[in-house]
Amino acid sequence: MLQEKIESLLARALERAALPVKLEGKVTASPRKEYGDFASSVAVAGARQLGQNPLELAGRLAGLLAELDRGQTASKIEVVKPGFINFFLKDEVVQDAIPEIIERDRAWGQGSGVKGQEEKILLEFVSANPTGPLHVGHGRWAVIGDNIARLLKAAGGRVATEFYVNNVGAQVENLEASVRAVRAGQPVPEGGYGGAYIKDVQGGTRKEMLAFLLGQQQETLRQLGITFDRWSYENELHDRGEVLAAVQKLRDLGATFEEGGATWFKAQELGDDKNRVLTREDGRPTYFAADIAYHLDKFARGYGRLIDIWGTDHHGYAPRLKAALKVLDQPADKFEIIIGQLVTLYRGGEPVRMSKRTGELITLQEVLDEIGADATRFFFSATDVNSHLDFDLELAKQRSVSNPVYYLQYAHARICSILRKSKVKSQKSKIDLSGLTYPAERELMLKLLAWPRLVAAAAAARQPHRVTEYGKELAIVFHHFYEQCRVLGNPGRLTLVDASRITLRNVLELLGISAPESM
Template sequence: MHHGGIEKELVSFIEKSVKGVLFDLKKPAARSREIIPELEIPKERTHGDISTNIAMKASRLVSMPPMRFAISIWDKMNAALPSSPIKNDIEKIEVKNPGFINFFLSSSHLYKVLLAIQREKHNYGRSSIYRGKTMQIEFVSANPTGPLTIAHGRQAAIGDSLARILSFLSCAVKREYYINDEGTQMNILGNSIRARYRELCGIKEEFPADRYKGAYIIDIAKDFKEKLGKKYVGEKDIKIFREFGLKWILNDIRKDLKDFGVNFDVWYSQKALRKSGKIDKALQIVKDKGYIYEKEGAAWFRSTDFGDDKDRVIIKSDGSYTYLAPDIAYHLDKYRRGFKTIIDIWGPDHHGYIPRIKAAVQALGYEKSSLSVLIAQLVTIYQGGKLVSMSTRAGEFVTLREVIDEVGKDVARFCFLMRRVSSHLEFDLYKVKEQSMENPVYYIQYAHARIWSILEYSKKASLSSGFKSDLLKEKEELDMLRILRQFPLIVVLSANSLEPYTVLQYMEDLARAFHSFYAKHRVVCGEPGLAKARLILVDCVRIVLANGLKLLGVSLPKKM
């Protein structure tokens, strides 16, 4: 994990020290180019502020145990530090088993953080590290056959937050929703609406078992009848019902997403994809490369050539496409629109589909690594400790709309990001509404509101003129400074790992440090110089809390 400022200087410092060790060992200088330092934030505060595992990564290149190599690098560092440009930034350097080299930053370096935050404000943490990169994130993409569920809500929060984080780092990002607007499920939708419409028109008949039973189907049928009357009561062709339902549900989905703070740049229709002829053209490319063959009257994709466990049918014996055919064409279209990196966010039921879509990307001539597929694991919701398994409105599932109505957009988004993408998520609707320090949402929001009240209370103190940062000496003050300093690195780490939870976890750490400080120290204390320095410090916490939560699409209240 690299960034500007001290990190850049540290990488250079480590590289020079490694070169010195190689010279002493009479190893070729070219070897040092194979040894690229990586920096990380240690999990334990006792292990310093910044750490590198360079000695462990490169020990085989020098035929030396990692710990011995680390000590050799450490010796070079200690000899070079007094004359290095970073001599005033580093308090000490330590080596820890099994070969970590840990850097402890000086308090004079930490004080610089306050000036940077006050100068950059809402841009603190922003960088150009992803400039020139074009990425497309396709997420949610729920079939337009019913309302968005909590599973879609989680995918929406993850995808939109990732887009915000990448954009903050100067990446050109597009959010895209793929509309599966044709096929069997759409026909079931049309038949379901037709059956409910006929019921509303007084036709007594049993509702077929294979239809969608959600209450929303009745809502659509009522709307259909209101607008079009009874003139289609004898209509056998489901097209008008299907198209009405598609439009109705898509409007519903768009509204839910808008209210959830998610806006897509592109809504991409599968029907339009098929009509464009792009599916046949994409399959022809794969066939020309020798990856499609005929067997048992069907066309098969030779996906095993790219590591899939078996070849896949791409055109059935009746001439119809499998799901894979339009997906291949769709991904080719993504690349042809100029995206160098593609991110797909799917639900857990699609896990087995990853090898075949990765195979398809390679068969089309693109790098396997250019496509990242994230599987957003399941969500379980409780209400007062009881599992919520039924929806009051739909009768089958908990909808995103119900969660937004129950806890609000900000709390809902926060909750959907409370675990890593690959982890199963559980939360209780009652607990996340509680005004309790046990509630992680409230914990962060309260830190922000508390700082606003401090700033309001001390309006006579100017936050813009000079102040003495070296008056901040308490452990809790230095802890906050250390965490504030990490924010730019955290944003980069979150983007590199495609994991918004990294930012949320950091927000919790920062709020915890603030609450710990506030419990022990008065901000507006009797000594004016110290009071001013503390006001600057807590204002910087407020700025970074707001910056971080903005990346997650969560707003912060000034009052609780």
């Protein structure tokens, strides 16, 4: 790719000048077109470290670069103010990179890899309690999780996804009691579930009730295009004795103490706020104990890297679990926890609480029914999961026609329409692209060619919203091109449009959003 070419040139220049300066992240697309196509701040960054004048250093490097390149890649290499080096690529270098997009097609953007992370990855997300319908926050984790899985796979990673079903503990006992109470026409017990959905829960046994509710969750997720490679049930860990075995291991390692009849994990020595109970006074293990066993099981199943996505309401739980895994000699640095901030739902400007116990609950299913899977996925894919999200349902409905998701889909549909009308088929090779020199064409080509790099960066950062941002940018650049350049009858532009189609489709696919051929 183009950026790699620049990086490689710079690396050789630095080597020749015998300058031990880190190049990583010091080559970027230029922020303004006056600054060329790519820019490097390596001279500014390295100047102090080397005790040199940044401008002089940049000048020296630029001279070496010109010498090494011999005008093959860059039409101009310039040095400006503080010491930036700007690269202006030759048109033919950009044009020559386009056929690869057509050749790679669905694989375009894939396999760029995440350096140093070749382990098998297990990605766990949603893992909602099977005590009611999924709420909007779950929808956010679900979409983000599914997108991260797609991203990691696209980057070449081996990823499996998993949903952990907490079918043991007080919450499921409360659920059963609530269902039975409502059926008997009695008020739900203290700590029970009062939602309207309780009366619709089917099943005569607790197991059947949980299966019914889990089935509803699965159906909602299916409508969102989300499936899991595996559903892990908490009760199986208990049944196999793995939970108590995990506690025993901690005991053997001297990481526990007994107090008040309970077994405690010495979490405080390991950075947690306080010590944590593993088995209660009556001998029953806590959720924490089961979760330790669960994560031991994940590593034992051969996964070298674990990624969990949790809601922010569980973030305080992270230190104890990490501490326990560390004590148990697990590779704690290979255990990532992504904390997702909550979604605050508004309806007509009024905040709606997302508690399972309020009557005013708005479920993920309702949101799906209102605005559709594509828009729901796009909306949750558009923001950094680490930021709070305010979402007004009325607003989403009102502007559903001008929702950004349609902007991307429309661009794709337009492209398909052009290609349908064209008599000439886009070809993989022997197409003369030398006519593509117009600014809008050049801008589009550069944007397309940035795709593989973006996939790798988004995967490494576990930030699917970068893909969404890229998609919006690409659609803008394409529409810009479309308004200015007539395509039909121009084989070079037709190839460019086909490359745009492939890239846009791959973007939408990575986000789990449909790419319609007509709208």
